[in-house]
């Protein structure tokens with residue numbers, strides 16, 4: 001047995017080029033949660049509509065230069081919040097640093113996100129299997145931060161029907177994927193009822209991307 005095998009028990013390889021960094025966001029938890037509340041107060045969470053006319057089950061908002069939006073026209077990145085017609089809130093330094101450091105920890109150097117999508121899940125809310133492919137440069141990874149109540153992350157392959165790994169995520173966990181797994185299908189199973197001591201009955205997810 002290799003003596004050094006488990007030197008980094010908090011960094012788990014999911015598949016090639018995809019890593020789970022257990023509790024990675026907790027090192028800077030306080031500023032992160034304060035900044036999250038600040039962003040949400042400037043750009044309130046809302047249930048966006050899909051092209052098909054259904055409201056998404058996660059409530060969403062954004063910060064950073066570009067925000068992910070969906071409406072009856074479809075989905076896209078936009079520099080303005082359609083709810084206020086103002087620019088999205090600036091990406092807080094605590095957010096940007098977390099994303100850059102987590103990406104580097106997973107082997108993706110110099111990641112500078114220009115978009116942070118904030119998803120808020122309540123009990124029963126989910127996100128169906130999808131690929132993140134609205135971004136211009138697939139050489140840039142995705143950094144996904146879980147906060148609040150636990151959830152099950154589904155991580156599949158390059159086709160929708162590939163089997164998915166079920167990965168339990170708790171408060172502070174960070175998933176980073178890029179390289180050969182950048183376009184893998186992924187989703188979130190319906191949220192089970194639970195309470196987090198700080199964030200209450202919700203799960204929040206921050207998805208950092210270099211969109212433009």
Ligand SMILES: O=C(O)CCC(=O)C(=O)O
Nearest residue numbers: 117119132144188205207
């Ligand atoms: O909530 C999550 O963990 C995943 C979110 C996601 O995949 C997305 O917003 O594209």
Ligand SMILES: [Fe+2]
Nearest residue numbers: 130131132186
């Ligand atoms: Fe996604």
